[in-house]
Amino acid sequence: MKRRATQPSQEPEQDLLRRLELAEHTIEAIRAGAVDAFIMHQGEDERVFQLETAWQPYRALIESMGQGALMVSCDGTVLFANRFFLRLVGGTRDTVPGTTLAAWAAAEDAILVDQALAAGRDREADIEVDLKGADGRRVPVRITVCPIGGGENQPLCLTIADLTERKEYEALQRAQLALRKSEARLLEADRRKDEFLATLAHELRNPLVPLRNGLKIVEMAADAETTRRAREMMRRQLQHIVRLVDDLVDVSRITLGKVELQLKPVQLDELLGGALEAVQPLIDEAHHQVRLKSERPLYVEGDAVRLTQVFTNILNNAARYTPPGGRIDVVLEQSGDDAVVRVTDTGRGIAADALPRVFDLFTRMSPDGPETPGLGVGLSIARQLAGMHGGSIEAQSDGPGQGAEFIVRLPLAEPARERQGGAPRATARSGPPMAASGGRHRVLIAEDNEDASRSMALMLRMAGHDVREAHDGATAFDLAEWFRPHLVFLDIRMPAVDGLEVARRIRGKPWGRQMRLVGVTGWGPQSAEAVTRAGLDEILFKPVEPDALLALVKATPIDAYPREDAR
Amino acid sequence: MSVAPRLSDPSAAEPGTDEMWELRLYVAGQSAKSITAIANLKRICEEHLHGRYTIEVVDLMERPQLARGEQIVALPTLVRKLPVPIRHIVGDLSNTERALVGLQLRPRV
Numbered sequence: 001m002k003r004r005a006t007q008p009s010q011e012p013e014q015d016l017l018r019r020l021e022l023a024e025h026t027i028e029a030i031r032a033g034a035v036d037a038f039i040m041h042q043g044e045d046e047r048v049f050q051l052e053t054a055w056q057p058y059r060a061l062i063e064s065m066g067q068g069a070l071m072v073s074c075d076g077t078v079l080f081a082n083r084f085f086l087r088l089v090g091g092t093r094d095t096v097p098g099t100t101l102a103a104w105a106a107a108e109d110a111i112l113v114d115q116a117l118a119a120g121r122d123r124e125a126d127i128e129v130d131l132k133g134a135d136g137r138r139v140p141v142r143i144t145v146c147p148i149g150g151g152e153n154q155p156l157c158l159t160i161a162d163l164t165e166r167k168e169y170e171a172l173q174r175a176q177l178a179l180r181k182s183e184a185r186l187l188e189a190d191r192r193k194d195e196f197l198a199t200l201a202h203e204l205r206n207p208l209v210p211l212r213n214g215l216k217i218v219e220m221a222a223d224a225e226t227t228r229r230a231r232e233m234m235r236r237q238l239q240h241i242v243r244l245v246d247d248l249v250d251v252s253r254i255t256l257g258k259v260e261l262q263l264k265p266v267q268l269d270e271l272l273g274g275a276l277e278a279v280q281p282l283i284d285e286a287h288h289q290v291r292l293k294s295e296r297p298l299y300v301e302g303d304a305v306r307l308t309q310v311f312t313n314i315l316n317n318a319a320r321y322t323p324p325g326g327r328i329d330v331v332l333e334q335s336g337d338d339a340v341v342r343v344t345d346t347g348r349g350i351a352a353d354a355l356p357r358v359f360d361l362f363t364r365m366s367p368d369g370p371e372t373p374g375l376g377v378g379l380s381i382a383r384q385l386a387g388m389h390g391g392s393i394e395a396q397s398d399g400p401g402q403g404a405e406f407i408v409r410l411p412l413a414e415p416a417r418e419r420q421g422g423a424p425r426a427t428a429r430s431g432p433p434m435a436a437s438g439g440r441h442r443v444l445i446a447e448d449n450e451d452a453s454r455s456m457a458l459m460l461r462m463a464g465h466d467v468r469e470a471h472d473g474a475t476a477f478d479l480a481e482w483f484r485p486h487l488v489f490l491d492i493r494m495p496a497v498d499g500l501e502v503a504r505r506i507r508g509k510p511w512g513r514q515m516r517l518v519g520v521t522g523w524g525p526q527s528a529e530a531v532t533r534a535g536l537d538e539i540l541f542k543p544v545e546p547d548a549l550l551a552l553v554k555a556t557p558i559d560a561y562p563r564e565d566a567r
Numbered sequence: 568m569s570v571a572p573r574l575s576d577p578s579a580a581e582p583g584t585d586e587m588w589e590l591r592l593y594v595a596g597q598s599a600k601s602i603t604a605i606a607n608l609k610r611i612c613e614e615h616l617h618g619r620y621t622i623e624v625v626d627l628m629e630r631p632q633l634a635r636g637e638q639i640v641a642l643p644t645l646v647r648k649l650p651v652p653i654r655h656i657v658g659d660l661s662n663t664e665r666a667l668v669g670l671q672l673r674p675r676v
Contacts, residue, residue, distance in 0.1 A: 035659070
């Protein structure tokens with residue numbers, strides 16, 4: 001069909017009718033609310049004007065969406081903020097529009113907001129900042145600025161995404177990672193502990209061999225010389241086991257933080273001399289040459305026993321890991337506020353990759369020659385003790401075969417307090433003077449381990465003393481009351497009533513005030529305070545050196561307590 | 568083939584069933600009624616003019632000058648260009664019956 005022109009038809013009436021019809025139809029449509037925009041002439045141009053209702057669905061969308069939406073004027077004033085944003089910052093339609101956006105950002109982020117608004121005129125800009133709500137809470141958000149064109153004075157559209165969940169997720173991830181690292185470390189520590197236990201078993205069993213054999217030899221031997229040699233060997237092995245156990249206990253206690261230092265001014269060069277003496281047997285055996293050099297006396301505030309242990313351990317190491325005929329140099333000097341001791345050896349040296357692990361617990365060098373005895377704890381103990389004194393130990397080596405140097409730094413004691421150093425560990429209480437008084441003593445042994453008790457008692461009886469045994473605390477107290485011993489050996493760790501409790505009870509009685517009470521423990525020194533509070537005169541460590549035991553009894557005054565009122 | 572137009576009243580001519588309909592919908596951007604009109608128009612055309620229509624959507628917000636000479640006042644307005652005569656239907660076409668009557672797809676009652 002031919003296309004008709006869109007001109008009004010030739011019949012003006014028809015045309016008029018049509019136009020009227022259209023006009024009526026248009027008015028009807030307007031009244032019916034079926035339109036939401038008008039097009040009008042503005043001078044030469046046509047322009048479209050929309051009714052407010054035109055944007056209702058979009059407004060609803062903007063108000064209900066799960067992101068913040070803002071309209072911001074070119075000077076940063078908020079013109080419109082949707083419900084999400086208002087909720088985010090704890091604001092209302094009255095408190096947010098009209099303010100600047102930067103005012104809702106955390107103080108340090110305000111400048112970033114302004115920068116983003118400036119950049120957002122030309123291209124989309126994205127920043128992550130913290131908003132600061134009306135109640136002061138901080139919300140991490142991402143602000144996206146969208147230019148809508150139209151020139152300098154057009155407002156900007158912003159969307160605000162709440163990053164709280166994402167940040168929480170990231171924090172969780174980090175926590176998980178930390179946990180995994182922690183787990184790895186724990187597994188590694190566990191593995192090292194297992195290795196250590198295997199080493200320990202091995203190390204403890206070795207001296208047991210000659211001990212067991214030695215006993216047999218003594219049983220079988222006919223002549224005194226063989227017996228004597230066997231006894232010597234067993235004594236040595238016993239010493240060795242005692243040392244191993246000491247090391248083990250030390251490591252445990254230091255790690256658990258149960259070691260207390262008795263700090264006094266200590267003269268380092270004297271102390272070093274003492275440490276060298278302790279290691280002398282090892283040095284002589286290996287025919288090492290040792291030189292001790294110190295320019296002058298230097299004092300540090302320290303625990304003499306523990307500091308000696310530090311240097312003994314280092315020197316032991318030097319002696320053991322240097323082939324026979326080597327050299328060990330010990331140099332003491334001052335460096336700034338520290339005393340510095342350098343122990344240099346011409347020994348096996350330490351490989352670069354092993355250097356950082358040299359102070360680790362249970363690490364030992366792989367054996368070259370015969371396996372070096374020990375648990376691999378000496379250097380670790382030394383470092384921890386040095387640290388407890390406010391100092392440090394460093395190991396240096398040029399590599400395998402190039403020897404090694406251990407550098408100990410300790411803060412110098414204030415010169416005004418320089419005095420004679422190296423005081424021995426104080427005893428808890430001064431009792432009656434220990435005059436040598438030979439003769440038959442009454443001794444009470446309180447020890448729950450029957451073999452330990454029996455062997456101690458037998459030894460003391462063989463030395464001529466009157467000995468009674470108690471295997472628990474309550475019995476010990478009763479025995480002390482009627483037996484009235486001159487000396488009581490109290491095992492500290494007994495079930496129910498322990499050694500300290502027995503001591504307290506005894507001291508609470510008039511007959512017990514002057515009784516000599518000696519605590520015996522396998523764990524470690526109780527604090528001086530605990531010892532004093534319980535009323536013990538002294539503490540000894542198991543296994544007590546038998547000669548020391550006998551000497552102690554011998555030296556206890558007999559007439560301090562006559563037994564007239566007892567059975 | 569087509570129904571012969573009534574010569575006495577061209578504006579009352581009934582459109583035939585074979586001819587191609589050309590429809591032009593004038594809208595105001597994405598206003599609520601505009602998008603409603605687009606949706607309604609598509610539906611009506613599919614139902615009643617399947618396969619024989621074209622729809623052109625003219626956004627007067629973008630190019631207002633296209634309204635010139637078209638006797639358009641309110642938006643949205645649907646203009647049937649073909650078949651002649653030109654018909655205007657103003658509004659969002661939600662009232663389907665009235666829209667069909669306006670398009671002359673239904674007789675006026």
